[in-house]
Amino acid sequence: MNEIDARSLRCPQPIIELGKVISTMRHSDQVTLLSDDPATEPDLSAWSRMTGNKFEKISESTFVITKLSER
Amino acid sequence: MVRVTGNFQSESPLHPKAFEVLSAAFESGWADPAKLSQASTKAAQLRNNALETIGKALAVSVDSIVPISPTSLGYFLGIQGLLLNSSTLIHGATDRKDVFAIAAKTPHQLLKSDLDGKLIAAENAGRNSVLALQIANAETGVIQKCDEIIADVNSDHIFLDATTSGIRVPLVDDFSTALFDSRSWYGPSGIGFLIVKKPSQWSNPLPHLNAAHPNLDVSLPLLLASAVALENFSAEVEDASTEARKFNEQLRSAFSQMADVDIAGSLNSSMPHMLSASFLNCNGEELLRAIQNDGYSVDSGSACTADNLEPSHVLAAMGVLTHGNIRITIHPDTTQVEIDGLISSVTKNVNQQRS
Numbered sequence A: 001m002n003e004i005d006a007r008s009l010r011c012p013q014p015i016i017e018l019g020k021v022i023s024t025m026r027h028s029d030q031v032t033l034l035s036d037d038p039a040t041e042p043d044l045s046a047w048s049r050m051t052g053n054k055f056e057k058i059s060e061s062t063f064v065i066t067k068l069s070e071r
Numbered sequence B: 001m002v003r004v005t006g007n008f009q010s011e012s013p014l015h016p017k018a019f020e021v022l023s024a025a026f027e028s029g030w031a032d033p034a035k036l037s038q039a040s041t042k043a044a045q046l047r048n049n050a051l052e053t054i055g056k057a058l059a060v061s062v063d064s065i066v067p068i069s070p071t072s073l074g075y076f077l078g079i080q081g082l083l084l085n086s087s088t089l090i091h092g093a094t095d096r097k098d099v100f101a102i103a104a105k106t107p108h109q110l111l112k113s114d115l116d117g118k119l120i121a122a123e124n125a126g127r128n129s130v131l132a133l134q135i136a137n138a139e140t141g142v143i144q145k146c147d148e149i150i151a152d153v154n155s156d157h158i159f160l161d162a163t164t165s166g167i168r169v170p171l172v173d174d175f176s177t178a179l180f181d182s183r184s185w186y187g188p189s190g191i192g193f194l195i196v197k198k199p200s201q202w203s204n205p206l207p208h209l210n211a212a213h214p215n216l217d218v219s220l221p222l223l224l225a226s227a228v229a230l231e232n233f234s235a236e237v238e239d240a241s242t243e244a245r246k247f248n249e250q251l252r253s254a255f256s257q258m259a260d261v262d263i264a265g266s267l268n269s270s271m272p273h274m275l276s277a278s279f280l281n282c283n284g285e286e287l288l289r290a291i292q293n294d295g296y297s298v299d300s301g302s303a304c305t306a307d308n309l310e311p312s313h314v315l316a317a318m319g320v321l322t323h324g325n326i327r328i329t330i331h332p333d334t335t336q337v338e339i340d341g342l343i344s345s346v347t348k349n350v351n352q353q354r355s
Helices: A013-022 A040-051 B016-028 B038-058 B073-083 B097-103 B146-153 B220-256 B284-293 B313-318 B336-354
Strands: A002-005 A030-034 A054-059 A062-066 B065-068 B088-092 B108-111 B129-134 B157-161 B177-181 B192-196 B261-263 B274-279 B325-329
Touching: A002 A013, A013 A030, A013 A040, A040 A054, A040 A062, B016 B038, B016 B220, B038 B065, B038 B192, B038 B220, B065 B073, B073 B097, B073 B129, B073 B157, B073 B177, B073 B192, B088 B097, B097 B129, B129 B146, B220 B261, B220 B274, B220 B336, B274 B336, B284 B325, B284 B336
Parallel strands: A002 A030, B088 B108, B088 B129, B129 B157, B157 B177
Antiparallel strands: A030 A062, A054 A062, B065 B192, B177 B192, B261 B274, B274 B325
């Protein structure tokens, strides 16, 4: 599984980095996002709704994202 | 230095009539209204006239009005004064931080928000509680269906936060205390009005000797200026709201044509002069500065523009994108040229940031 280490990056950078990686992935592929920015979790929630992809919170700073759309 | 031609921040200059009265008020309203001198008698008359004007415009009795300074003190007075007789504070996830600060010191229950900013009411939360209800949100302008929430929650003590809605949204009939901010009608900052509609439910939570009448001593000139601003804005509010709604529709329509935009709440259930929009993959601070460089001042709820680097708790509670956020307030003197210029500036700068 791909991993994006976005720890110490501040918003919107973790979401931008995620967008770059997910555009190279295939349907149903997963990527782990490491981020300690307090805006990441609420923004992942909004990003999932807007793009049609899914995320799951594994720990305080670890999120697993599954690609479910072409965006 | 960039010349700012369009102010779309929540703050605005005083209403022109209030500005006129302010200097005159400092000349004739300096005396203590409670004393017996000629100047004091005049000051007392001015104070009484101002309170009558305010009571008439807000549709509340003069006896129920407690002028306060600063406005933020009104949250403590209005809510804590009801909590002395109740056990639990029930409030919304999109309330101001002042309410959260009070809730942190008392048993409380949080009403979550849906994506449109509407609070999801807990049914029958219990009679022995205080419901703190924000009529319109200060960041998004989303207006709550107060009647429905009050009926569902069924609290016996109700505090209404009217600091953003002001006179644009009428108060529901059934409330215990309510708080207004003079700035909502283009009056001076630093003065607000607590309305104690049900004195039997409220106790002054500050140390005091006279429980019946809280003496909080606000500046008389500010009180007079606030009353004049309110009286004048009352006559203008309908036209101002119609014009603001027209501009707001134009902004929403233009932003909706861009990709990946999250607009908080619909215009039909929001204050006509307020708009909050978030642009995916944009940096709120950089966006705000770029728009400022084009001559337009806006606000932002993004974490990178906040002192504590925390994202807006309002946007987070709604589930709306918190980064790349701008907040726009349309004022009575906003022009079509300014709206057109703002749309061009936002469109250009969002596209530049994304490229």
